[in-house]
Amino acid sequence: MTNGLTFDDIRAAAARLDGVAHHTPVVTSHAIDGLVGASVFGKAENLQRAGAFKFRGAYNRISHLSPDERERGVCAWSSGNHAQAVALAARVVGTSAVILMPEDAPASKRAATEGYGADVRTYDRYRENREELAAALAAETGRVAVPPYDDHRIMAGQGTAALELLQDVSDLDTLLVPMSGGGLMAGCGVAARALNPRIELVGVEPAAGNDTKQSLVAGERIRIAVPRTIADGLQVEIPGELTFEINRRQVDDVCLVDDEQIVAAMQLLFERAKTVVEPSGATAFAALLSDPSRFAGRRVGVLLSGGNVGTAQFSDLMQTYVN
Amino acid sequence: MTNGLTFDDIRAAAARLDGVAHHTPVVTSHAIDGLVGASVFGKAENLQRAGAFKFRGAYNRISHLSPDERERGVCAWSSGNHAQAVALAARVVGTSAVILMPEDAPASKRAATEGYGADVRTYDRYRENREELAAALAAETGRVAVPPYDDHRIMAGQGTAALELLQDVSDLDTLLVPMSGGGLMAGCGVAARALNPRIELVGVEPAAGNDTKQSLVAGERIRIAVPRTIADGLQVEIPGELTFEINRRQVDDVCLVDDEQIVAAMQLLFERAKTVVEPSGATAFAALLSDPSRFAGRRVGVLLSGGNVGTAQFSDLMQTYVN
Numbered sequence: 001m002t003n004g005l006t007f008d009d010i011r012a013a014a015a016r017l018d019g020v021a022h023h024t025p026v027v028t029s030h031a032i033d034g035l036v037g038a039s040v041f042g043k044a045e046n047l048q049r050a051g052a053f054k055f056r057g058a059y060n061r062i063s064h065l066s067p068d069e070r071e072r073g074v075c076a077w078s079s080g081n082h083a084q085a086v087a088l089a090a091r092v093v094g095t096s097a098v099i100l101m102p103e104d105a106p107a108s109k110r111a112a113t114e115g116y117g118a119d120v121r122t123y124d125r126y127r128e129n130r131e132e133l134a135a136a137l138a139a140e141t142g143r144v145a146v147p148p149y150d151d152h153r154i155m156a157g158q159g160t161a162a163l164e165l166l167q168d169v170s171d172l173d174t175l176l177v178p179m180s181g182g183g184l185m186a187g188c189g190v191a192a193r194a195l196n197p198r199i200e201l202v203g204v205e206p207a208a209g210n211d212t213k214q215s216l217v218a219g220e221r222i223r224i225a226v227p228r229t230i231a232d233g234l235q236v237e238i239p240g241e242l243t244f245e246i247n248r249r250q251v252d253d254v255c256l257v258d259d260e261q262i263v264a265a266m267q268l269l270f271e272r273a274k275t276v277v278e279p280s281g282a283t284a285f286a287a288l289l290s291d292p293s294r295f296a297g298r299r300v301g302v303l304l305s306g307g308n309v310g311t312a313q314f315s316d317l318m319q320t321y322v323n
Numbered sequence: 324m325t326n327g328l329t330f331d332d333i334r335a336a337a338a339r340l341d342g343v344a345h346h347t348p349v350v351t352s353h354a355i356d357g358l359v360g361a362s363v364f365g366k367a368e369n370l371q372r373a374g375a376f377k378f379r380g381a382y383n384r385i386s387h388l389s390p391d392e393r394e395r396g397v398c399a400w401s402s403g404n405h406a407q408a409v410a411l412a413a414r415v416v417g418t419s420a421v422i423l424m425p426e427d428a429p430a431s432k433r434a435a436t437e438g439y440g441a442d443v444r445t446y447d448r449y450r451e452n453r454e455e456l457a458a459a460l461a462a463e464t465g466r467v468a469v470p471p472y473d474d475h476r477i478m479a480g481q482g483t484a485a486l487e488l489l490q491d492v493s494d495l496d497t498l499l500v501p502m503s504g505g506g507l508m509a510g511c512g513v514a515a516r517a518l519n520p521r522i523e524l525v526g527v528e529p530a531a532g533n534d535t536k537q538s539l540v541a542g543e544r545i546r547i548a549v550p551r552t553i554a555d556g557l558q559v560e561i562p563g564e565l566t567f568e569i570n571r572r573q574v575d576d577v578c579l580v581d582d583e584q585i586v587a588a589m590q591l592l593f594e595r596a597k598t599v600v601e602p603s604g605a606t607a608f609a610a611l612l613s614d615p616s617r618f619a620g621r622r623v624g625v626l627l628s629g630g631n632v633g634t635a636q637f638s639d640l641m642q643t644y645v646n
Contacts, residue, residue, distance in 0.1 A: 318634045
């Protein structure tokens, strides 16, 4: 039942990340607990290096490069948090990174990635296939491709977020985790179940992008159209192959949240917890808010998975969705 | 040279606050350090109970009530963070609070204060004098008036913020503190100097409300017109009497910041540190941003004194001041 990902893998990743990644704090709020009627423990991965949990997996993968591979460097494709995570992890390890980004990626994301020292190359997302471009780049240059989730070392690194949370907070009843490709849930679920075999594992997806929920019901990976949601980190069309093998055996339930619920979650975290969480990162908390009776009286761990949202985007979201 | 406020007072306050107030975290950011060319340590009082450092002083004062006084309760006037702090501290101590607020105070501030169990009474700020109203209320009801700053137990409680910061971070060169009535600086300065006699103490005021700077130059308390600034917690007309006696002997310098610099500081804290700081709470950090050469290469402690800003106000400020 290990599907190739074991608790030992996650403990090994934690040892590698010690002193490199932040051991992020746990956010609690009397006001929020009162509102939802549960004891809520937010794992503040918005305060992780490069602003999201992604750094944990990227560093764990890149730190395993052989000396030869380190010489040749890494490559990745992403317009989001994975780009910044790979760029920063490569710099910390002392290797080089090439990141493929769509031409129309926000200038701020490109600047942040370049700020970590990566070589950013753009492609036309309507005419070119990013996986093929990345594979060609890897083949030509010998760079090691760093995937965003479908890799055991990525999953193991990402699982250290739950390892820390369960070490810091005892007796959690439920763990709520945003699901995109499924790497965060794969790693976190394995870690959480190892420490607490009875913990309930609940994934959260945007209602418009319920590929994991559909896939779990069908018992096989289902592909959907690119979802339209403000949760830009969760716009995948299909669960990962390796992640799904793990998650289909461990996930108890998947909750769906719409954009309005995500913005309400961002607002409450801003006003009550004074913390900045991006749309994708607020989905797990949104699930708790949108169905509090489902979690009433429970001790609930919530992955606040990222905080990379600018003030302009934040203000737009508030004005669009909040009265 | 103690002016009635000693380090022992602050240590006694810290003992009282232990387990009641939050020992707030220290915010650091590689990105911010790189931008300003200094090592910045933000004392996150925006994460304090009731959202600001004010709780430290209010609780320290109210916890000293005699059994008789506790029976009769407390009163205070404030439209801002002091109101919420007194309301919460009264509830924690187990006494009652009446808070005088102007009729036109924001509904959210009133709701928050009532949410902590206080009895809020309104007055017409154009026709009635709040100090006189509060004095009459105290005389009629026997309630103990809790002033916002000009009281040694308030100052001692507020000084525990710097006590914690200097215990957590060694070898600070400079401490930047927002100045309104001067209570936070009075307490923090005494604590900081006791732990590090060579530390530089720099106050920060809105450029439009430079009563402390003028008073320090003149060597006596100068009254100004009510300042127009977005830093609504710093709109005092004159330094406190007791606070000024302390601050005139210990403050090395006062920096002034304008509204645009305050909003830039709020934006940077949001985007890089993922933390929500209200205008008044961001002034000390704004001083660092607006004159980085003044602090270059130094280890600078910065009081992030409060985080009570709603998403609507935050969005308005960003759209008004940021391109």
